[in-house]
Amino acid sequence: MTGRNKYRNAVNNVMLTLSGICAAVTVSMLFVILAYLVYNGFSSLNLDFFTQLPKPTGQVGGGMANAILGSAQVVLIASCFGLPIGFFAGIYLAEFGGKKFCMLVRYMADLLNGVPSIVIGIFAWTVLVVPMHHFSALAGGMALSLMLIPITARSTEQFLLEVPRSMREGALALGATKWKTIATVIVPAARHHDRHDSGRRPHLRRDGAAAVYRPQQRILEHRIFLADRNAAGDDFHSRRCSLRRLAQAGLGGGTCPADDGARR
Amino acid sequence: MVSTSETKMAYPPETTAYAPENKMSPTSTEGTKSATATAKLRAANVNFHYGSFHALHDVSMEFQENKVTALIGPSGCGKSTFLRNLNRINETLRDTRLEGEITLDGQNIMDFDITEVRRRVGMVFQRPNPFPKSIFENIIYGPKINGMLKGTSAAEIVEKSLRRAALWEEAKDKLHESAYALSGGQQQRLCIARALAVNPEVLLLDEPCSALDPIATAKIEDLLVSLKDQCTIVIVTHNMQQAARVADTTGFFLMGRLIEHAKTDMIFKNPACKETEDYITGRFG
Ligand SMILES: Nc1ncnc2c1ncn2[C@@H]1O[C@H](COP(=O)(O)OP(=O)(O)OP(=O)(O)O)[C@@H](O)[C@H]1O
Ligand SMILES: [Mg+2]
Numbered sequence: 297m298t299g300r301n302k303y304r305n306a307v308n309n310v311m312l313t314l315s316g317i318c319a320a321v322t323v324s325m326l327f328v329i330l331a332y333l334v335y336n337g338f339s340s341l342n343l344d345f346f347t348q349l350p351k352p353t354g355q356v357g358g359g360m361a362n363a364i365l366g367s368a369q370v371v372l373i374a375s376c377f378g379l380p381i382g383f384f385a386g387i388y389l390a391e392f393g394g395k396k397f398c399m400l401v402r403y404m405a406d407l408l409n410g411v412p413s414i415v416i417g418i419f420a421w422t423v424l425v426v427p428m429h430h431f432s433a434l435a436g437g438m439a440l441s442l443m444l445i446p447i448t449a450r451s452t453e454q455f456l457l458e459v460p461r462s463m464r465e466g467a468l469a470l471g472a473t474k475w476k477t478i479a480t481v482i483v484p485a486a487r488h489h490d491r492h493d494s495g496r497r498p499h500l501r502r503d504g505a506a507a508v509y510r511p512q513q514r515i516l517e518h519r520i521f522l523a524d525r526n527a528a529g530d531d532f533h534s535r536r537c538s539l540r541r542l543a544q545a546g547l548g549g550g551t552c553p554a555d556d557g558a559r560r
Numbered sequence: 561m562v563s564t565s566e567t568k569m570a571y572p573p574e575t576t577a578y579a580p581e582n583k584m585s586p587t588s589t590e591g592t593k594s595a596t597a598t599a600k601l602r603a604a605n606v607n608f609h610y611g612s613f614h615a616l617h618d619v620s621m622e623f624q625e626n627k628v629t630a631l632i633g634p635s636g637c638g639k640s641t642f643l644r645n646l647n648r649i650n651e652t653l654r655d656t657r658l659e660g661e662i663t664l665d666g667q668n669i670m671d672f673d674i675t676e677v678r679r680r681v682g683m684v685f686q687r688p689n690p691f692p693k694s695i696f697e698n699i700i701y702g703p704k705i706n707g708m709l710k711g712t713s714a715a716e717i718v719e720k721s722l723r724r725a726a727l728w729e730e731a732k733d734k735l736h737e738s739a740y741a742l743s744g745g746q747q748q749r750l751c752i753a754r755a756l757a758v759n760p761e762v763l764l765l766d767e768p769c770s771a772l773d774p775i776a777t778a779k780i781e782d783l784l785v786s787l788k789d790q791c792t793i794v795i796v797t798h799n800m801q802q803a804a805r806v807a808d809t810t811g812f813f814l815m816g817r818l819i820e821h822a823k824t825d826m827i828f829k830n831p832a833c834k835e836t837e838d839y840i841t842g843r844f845g
Contacts (some may be wrong), residue, residue, distance in 0.1 A: 298581065343629065354684070365790040395654075450606045460689070462687060463686065463689055463691065464652070465649055465652065465683075465689070465692065466689040466690075466751070467691070467701070467756075468649060468652060468678060468684070469678055469682065469683040469685075469755070470678065470679065470701060470702035470705065470706075470754065470755070470758060471675040471676070471678045471679030471705060471706050472675070472701075472705045473675055473705075473756065476705055480705070481691050481701075484691075484693070485691065487694035
């Protein structure tokens with residue numbers, strides 16, 4: 297009996313140690329890169345870096361103001377269009393839609409989601425850049441919003457579906473209309489999912505963000521799997537993180553937790 | 561033991577015989593006032609289908625005003641299904657079909673605006689389902705969406721509802737805390753208070769005490785009895801003692817049919833149907 301227990305404990309300890317080491321290795325790569333960046337780059341960080349335009353190649357000084365401002369603009373424009381459209385489409389999918397039409401929308405959203413960003417870039421270029429005769433934040437923002445819509449829609453749908461039926465029925469039974477129920481109970485409940493679910497899933501008690509994160513994670517992992525098989529897979533990979541953040545911001549889920557922290 | 565095939569055969573004729581719609585059931589004859597005139601809610605020949613599954617067979621039943629009616633029967637016999645049709649909450653399920661007529665104060669509930677039916681016919685569910693909001697907001701939710709806040713202060717409504725649900729003393733110091741900070745029994749009473757806040761004329765309760773301890777259960781039972789003069793109550797329960805304690809009349813369901821609906825005393829002491837007796841005495845179900 298004790299021999300068996302010893303063996304079981306040994307296996308347990310070995311596995312714990314192994315997984316711990318692997319986790320440490322994973323994180324350490326990130327830290328090495330960060331440390332390297334800070335070590336070499338920190339001295340160049342000053343006010344100019346944030347406020348000045350880049351100097352021509354070879355010259356010292358200058359900053360990245362245009363890139364910072366441009367990113368902000370692009371993200372802002374993308375959020376203005378992509379988030380509301382995706383959000384309401386997600387509400388439709390989860391709450392209103394019929395079976396067939398929803399299937400179609402879901403399929404299209406997933407398809408759009410798997411389109412390499414270069415293709416979307418070319419699309420924006422053809423539709424916006426060429427007729428307007430110059431690159432613009434608008435074109436960039438539109439391209440990004442096109443990527444944002446399917447992700448926001450699908451993750452919104454997932455959030456809403458995770459809200460238990462009983463919550464909907466509670467509101468409807470008080471005489472709420474369907475829209476009122478969605479706007480005043482279901483969406484807030486999706487945001488507070490961890491709180492009303494904490495009894496059943498105590499590990500989510502403290503980490504609300506994880507609850508918000510989970511359904512998206514599911515979608516995204518599925519998507520990455522697809523992306524790996526097409527040429528632009530790694531390209532998609534690199535953009536998914538910021539997109540996820542945006543998708544979350546759209547639901548008011550707050551900031552995205554660090555990738556490693558929330559993965560369960 | 562009653563064999564299934566035997567029971568199946570036996571029901572249809574009996575159901576019609578006991579349908580209060582056609583003949584006076586023992587309940588109605590017992591009523592002090594003219595029984596049919598005070599029927600607050602009446603179901604006539606209700607059939608209900610979940611997709612291809614026929615869940616309710618020709619159920620006809622009357623609920624008298626200011627009375628408590630208990631629905632009993634083995635698991636899966638359609639009690640919840642029936643209850644959920646009374647305030648049209650089953651309409652939210654896809655692929656369902658309701659036939660027959662349900663009337664509230666003599667008017668078909670299908671002719672009402674759906675939100676009005678649900679406001680007038682309140683519902684408390686088996687598991688407490690407070691909203692992820694504060695206690696105060698939970699209670700005020702119904703009055704707010706129904707535009708009932710004009711003239712009365714929100715605080716007043718909240719206090720009154722909580723008092724009616726016997727929760728005021730426990731909750732008055734944490735009105736603005738999350739409803740999830742309450743215990744299960746308190747949450748259930750909060751849900752009752754929430755339903756009461758819109759002044760429903762009928763209150764439907766689907767096994768409201770199934771998750772509660774005896775003390776909380778006793779409180780809710782007291783509450784039901786005291787609510788009687790303000791509304792008509794229909795309660796689904798698996799607890800025979802509970803039915804015996806709170807209900808004026810009791811309906812026994814079996815396999816989607818209403819077998820017998822009579823004064824509670826009659827059902828428990830002298831049931832007219834063999835199936836009822838078997839169930840009450842614990843011989844099946
Ligand atoms: N949403 C649904 N879809 C399909 N069938 C359902 C659905 N809800 C209930 N049923 C079926 O209808 C029948 C009656 O169910 P119902 O929930 O009304 O039983 P009940 O009497 O309330 O049982 P319990 O005492 O266990 O709550 C059951 O056979 C059940 O399988
Ligand atoms: Mg039930």
